[in-house]
Amino acid sequence: MAIDYEFRLNQFISNTENKNVDLIVVTDPINIYYFTGFYADPHDRYMSLVIDSAKESYLFVPALDRDAAVEKAKVDYIIPISDEEDPFDIVGQHLEASVHTIGVEMNVMTVAHQNGLKVIYEDAEFLDIEKEINTLRIHKSKEEVEGMKKAVNIIEKVLEDGLKTIKEGMTEADLVAEFEYLMKKYGSAGPSFSTMVLSGAKAALPHGKPDNTKLENGDFLLIDFGVITYDRYCSDITRTFIIGEADDKQKEIYNIVKRSTQAGVDAVKAGVPLKEFDIAARNVIQESGYGEYFNNRVGHGLGIEVHEAPSIHHLNEDIAQKGMVFTIEPGIYIPGYGGVRIEEEVYINEEGKCEVLTSFPRELKEITL
Ligand code: MN
Numbered sequence: 001m002a003i004d005y006e007f008r009l010n011q012f013i014s015n016t017e018n019k020n021v022d023l024i025v026v027t028d029p030i031n032i033y034y035f036t037g038f039y040a041d042p043h044d045r046y047m048s049l050v051i052d053s054a055k056e057s058y059l060f061v062p063a064l065d066r067d068a069a070v071e072k073a074k075v076d077y078i079i080p081i082s083d084e085e086d087p088f089d090i091v092g093q094h095l096e097a098s099v100h101t102i103g104v105e106m107n108v109m110t111v112a113h114q115n116g117l118k119v120i121y122e123d124a125e126f127l128d129i130e131k132e133i134n135t136l137r138i139h140k141s142k143e144e145v146e147g148m149k150k151a152v153n154i155i156e157k158v159l160e161d162g163l164k165t166i167k168e169g170m171t172e173a174d175l176v177a178e179f180e181y182l183m184k185k186y187g188s189a190g191p192s193f194s195t196m197v198l199s200g201a202k203a204a205l206p207h208g209k210p211d212n213t214k215l216e217n218g219d220f221l222l223i224d225f226g227v228i229t230y231d232r233y234c235s236d237i238t239r240t241f242i243i244g245e246a247d248d249k250q251k252e253i254y255n256i257v258k259r260s261t262q263a264g265v266d267a268v269k270a271g272v273p274l275k276e277f278d279i280a281a282r283n284v285i286q287e288s289g290y291g292e293y294f295n296n297r298v299g300h301g302l303g304i305e306v307h308e309a310p311s312i313h314h315l316n317e318d319i320a321q322k323g324m325v326f327t328i329e330p331g332i333y334i335p336g337y338g339g340v341r342i343e344e345e346v347y348i349n350e351e352g353k354c355e356v357l358t359s360f361p362r363e364l365k366e367i368t369l
């Protein structure tokens with residue numbers, strides 16, 4: 001099942017027609033990958049995908065990536081730029097001179113890149129075209145969902161087998177190492193973001209960092225991680241465990257979060273505002289008296305990036321659409337005590353119904369050291 005990148009690029013070109021831009025300059029390597037099938041991290045070098053007013057496409061790449069770009073990208077022109085060249089000289093030489101409006105990804109383009117374009121097109125005005133890109137990326141095709149399922153299957157196998165390696169004296173960092181070894185062993189390209197293993201009170205930190213803290217009986221053990229496949233599909237799942245025997249308060253908090261995740265998942269369908277999924281999950285936590293300990297959005301889209309549109313928060317009025325894939329990940333985080341998060345990935349299928357892509361059991365699991 002191959003992705004038709006040319007079709008995507010043409011869709012994008014026709015969707016941006018009414019924006020009246022003379023030039024579109026895409027600089028996010030992930031967006032370039034989305035439209036061409038060619039991925040490279042240019043680091044400090046220049047790379048862009050440009051569409052001119054004649055709808056011709058140009059891919060400017062670092063010279064060392066030229067061959068890979070020629071192999072993958074179906075664009076009209078591939079233009080290599082060597083390290084000694086000023087990329088904006090090269091861009092200026094290849095494109096038309098009369099440009100008044102340039103469509104760019106405002107969240108991505110650097111000031112340096114913008115200044116480079118201003119040297120070529122002194123009076124040019126910049127317009128944001130991220131919405132037009134996200135409108136396409138938000139809708140996952142069958143092929144994409146298959147890729148994402150593969151990423152989920154790998155991470156769930158990593159979780160199942162990685163848990164078996166837990167033993168007395170192990171640190172958070174040791175467990176991260178076990179997981180990341182298995183991620184590669186089971187066929188992924190690696191973690192889709194920094195693997196999070198947080199124990200004890202650290203489980204209350206939604207963005208905590210694993211370190212040499214030893215896993216101890218009575219601890220929460222929060223594991224939030226995912227893989228990226230060689231096709232760049234990401235997974236993202238969280239489960240929280242108890243090391244040793246769970247006490248009553250741990251069980252209470254766990255069960256509230258479990259009900260909250262279920263309520264969020266149950267609310268998911270096409271045709272209603274995205275905020276409803278956040279509110280459904282949030283209500284369970286609020287009604288249980290823990291509302292103050294859940295103060296972030298319930299989820300985010302994912303695909304070829306682990307965080308992408310849409311954002312699932314309680315003010316988002318955008319309507320849920322077929323083809324969306326996003327997370328539902330409520331949590332209760334009590335500073336100095338610990339926390340619980342249970343994160344699932346959901347897909348709104350072509351019938352407009354919710355499919356849960358993740359399948360790891362949500363029942364409270366106690367882990368013996
Ligand atoms: Mn996560």
Ligand code: MN
Nearest residue numbers: 236327329343
């Ligand atoms: Mn997430």
